[in-house]
Amino acid sequence: MNFQRIQEKLNILADAAKYDVSCSSSGSKRSNTNNGLGDSSGMGICHSYTEDGRCISLLKILLTNHCIFDCAYCVTRKSNDVKRAAFKIQEVVDLTINFYRRNYIEGLFLSSGIFKNADYTMERLIAVAKKLREEERFNGYIHLKSIPGASDELMYEAGLYADRLSVNIEIPTISGLKLLAPDKKHEDFTKPMLKVKNELIRFKNERKIIKSTPKYAPAGQSTQMIVGATGETDKDIMYSATYYYKKYNMKRVYYSGYVPVAEDSRLPSIGSQVPMLRENRLYQTDWLLRFYGFTVNEILNNDHPNLDVDIDPKLSWALRNLHHFPVDINTADKQMLARVPGLGIKSVHKIINARRFRKLNWDHLKNIGVALNRAKYFMICDSRNWERRDLDADRIKGMILKQSVGKFRNQYSQQLALFN
Incomplete structure (x- = not known):
């Protein structure tokens, strides 16, 4: 050869x-x-x-x-x-x-x-x-x-x-x-x-x-x-x-x-x-x-033929359909929970299993492992520490993007610190 x-x-x-x-x-x-x-x-x-x-x-x-x-x-x-x-x-x-x-x-x-x-x-x-x-x-x-x-x-x-x-x-x-x-x-x-x-x-x-x-x-x-x-x-x-x-x-x-x-x-x-x-x-x-x-x-439809670049498609859909939100985390069905931005299928299953034993609040959701940085704008639970109140789509989007930028900067700073 x-x-x-x-x-x-x-x-x-x-x-x-x-x-x-x-x-x-x-x-x-x-x-x-x-x-x-x-x-x-x-x-x-x-x-x-x-x-x-x-x-x-x-x-x-x-x-x-x-x-x-x-x-x-x-x-x-x-x-x-x-x-x-x-x-x-x-x-x-x-x-x-x-x-x-x-x-x-x-x-x-x-x-x-x-x-x-x-x-x-x-x-x-x-x-x-x-x-x-x-x-x-x-x-x-x-x-x-x-x-x-x-x-x-x-x-x-x-x-x-x-x-x-x-x-x-x-x-x-x-x-x-x-x-x-x-x-x-x-x-x-x-x-x-x-x-x-x-x-x-x-x-x-x-x-x-x-x-x-x-x-x-x-x-x-x-x-x-x-x-x-x-x-x-x-x-x-x-x-x-x-x-x-x-x-x-x-x-x-x-x-x-x-x-x-x-x-x-x-x-x-x-x-x-x-x-x-x-x-x-x-x-x-x-x-x-x-x-x-x-x-x-x-x-995706005639009004929105292309996906948003700055946010993921589930969040984009939710912001265009705020009339479906907020959902009650303790009563919503599996399909609606899966449509909450920030909730994956594993988190949905954890929520459904956990709420069989008690009503869930924000602390419970954090312990389960739910990422609340975006999900909190689209749901309510057995707690009043945070309420979405009357935020419109543009304000919610701006707050989420701001949090995402801040999180990225913190992660970048932590990585830099490892080499100093």
Whole structure:
């Protein structure tokens, strides 16, 4: 093996893979069998994140950055002047095993540019996973990025070896995809998604009858959208995400801020980049929709098509709907408690359990661990130490932001003191 050439390929193809953020390694329970290598069950996956939230616990590479398509937003577009490389199947297998044995990684995230056609590329991705499972007896986590347009037969085979499959929808709207990737069709993305969804349903049904039914993509499927390349509003993005969650049973939808990769009149200028804070607000909204009982129309609508930058989406909704507040912490139901800014689901459960024994006051809530810096403006309890009285939305927002700035300054001062 030419180690210098392998190192060069790794540098090129790992760098090209950094734009894909949908590499979460949760949800699989593939345990070690037959004295194999690795284990993805329980704590087998070591979740490690960079400062901007990207998972780095997996070997994250492209099989190749050669591509037959010329998508305007993609760094590997065929017209882009970048250095090209391609791994052989065995090279990826060897890298994965060697990195795992050195404790650098806990699994593999493998994507690829498209060379020749979708099926040819997908076959090579599957070959890597198959070799790892059958020849190396590797039981660690494998996430395969499915190739848009791949056949149903290959999507089925991929799920037998991978823990998670994903097809990036890339652009949130069909019109945006036509503008920036005219060679691709929307159905090229949705057809593999539908196949994975149907196979997951079939596996669950068959497993109830036949326990030995082979596992199929036990961590489900996910997708990713590029944010800010075609001017969609946050409302457009979240309606699109909701559609994929419901239609294809997505495990996760990821949001990746557009990073300028080349000059193109269809795209934002090279000097512009989507703020990381916008990604963060979209993830917060995603969480509210999936776990807090909100609908898209409550958070984003024609009057408010984009998320506030300075405050989180739950607080923004509450300030626009003060007629729902304050809620009585001792009588409000679970759904309404979950809508109080500053209360997470764990805090809601603690409150509901604690109030079975007595009426709660501010001291009780502090002991439970409730963060009152923002929640206190939206609730009342068995205490008069603080009452919201007749504060309007602007005053509440100003007070919360002022407290947040003060808290940040105190934390910064404490950190500086450690070095003095």
